[in-house]
Amino acid sequence: SQKIEQNSEALNIQEGKTATLTCNYTNYSPAYLQWYRQDPGRGPVFLLLIRENEKEKRKERLKVTFDTTLKQSLFHITASQPADSATYLCALEAGNQFYFGTGTSLTVIP
Amino acid sequence: DADVTQTPRNRITKTGKRIMLECSQTKGHDRMYWYRQDPGLGLRLIYYSFDVKDINKGEISDGYSVSRQAQAKFSLSLESAIPNQTALYFCATSVGDRGFGETQYFGPGTRLLVL
Numbered sequence: 001s002q003k004i005e006q007n008s009e010a011l012n013i014q015e016g017k018t019a020t021l022t023c024n025y026t027n028y029s030p031a032y033l034q035w036y037r038q039d040p041g042r043g044p045v046f047l048l049l050i051r052e053n054e055k056e057k058r059k060e061r062l063k064v065t066f067d068t069t070l071k072q073s074l075f076h077i078t079a080s081q082p083a084d085s086a087t088y089l090c091a092l093e094a095g096n097q098f099y100f101g102t103g104t105s106l107t108v109i110p
Numbered sequence: 111d112a113d114v115t116q117t118p119r120n121r122i123t124k125t126g127k128r129i130m131l132e133c134s135q136t137k138g139h140d141r142m143y144w145y146r147q148d149p150g151l152g153l154r155l156i157y158y159s160f161d162v163k164d165i166n167k168g169e170i171s172d173g174y175s176v177s178r179q180a181q182a183k184f185s186l187s188l189e190s191a192i193p194n195q196t197a198l199y200f201c202a203t204s205v206g207d208r209g210f211g212e213t214q215y216f217g218p219g220t221r222l223l224v225l
Contacts, residue, residue: 004152031211032211034213034214036214041219042218042219043114043200043202043216043217043218043219044153044200044214044216045216046213046214046215049211049213051211089152089153091153091214093212096158096166097155097158097168097169098143098155098212098214099155099169100145100152100153100154101152102150102151102152103152
């Protein structure tokens with residue numbers, strides 16, 4: 001089955017710094033990979049999608065990279081703000097099903 | 111108004127009881143999903159439906175059943191609840207090209223406690 005690993009430990013960074021979150025996967029070659037944000041007690045919210053033929057995708061302060069050789073995606077938040085504090089999930093589609101990582105909890109300290 | 115709604119939002123039940131969680135959407139999407147979320151295990155797919163006549167088991171379907179009553183409604187049932195079904199349950203819809211790029215839209219979740 002699919003295995004998706006994200007930074008297991010919580011990530012604490014200072015406001016204004018760049019946060020980098022890692023997503024590694026095995027056992028499949030997905031056509032695309034997604035990142036979601038989840039706040040406590042709420043459903044995940046879609047942020048970005050990157051396809052296998054795209055090295056990098058940007059949206060405002062967010063940047064995602066996708067290395068199909070390393071089977072890894074990196075998610076960056078530049079100029080981080082306390083409002084960016086949340087859990088971030090990566091997900092991929094395999095065999096008509098979506099598989100999610102366990103998420104990385106990010107706290108941005110003012 | 112929310113595009114994907116779930117009822118109830120919180121539920122406490124006893125072992126052996128049958129319960130139903132309901133999901134409605136106004137997004138007009140054909141594809142709908144039920145997930146459960148547990149600490150340390152992340153989101154896991156229970157069932158999914160690509161249209162009213164198409165129901166498929168996900169990664170962890172044992173102990174659950176579903177009904178797709180209409181394009182907009184997808185219900186999850188626990189026939190005989192057990193304590194390890196205590197979890198946060200999410201309904202989701204999706205849109206996009208299968209295999210090329212789908213986006214999922216999640217409901218607010220139902221917190222279920224089985225005593």
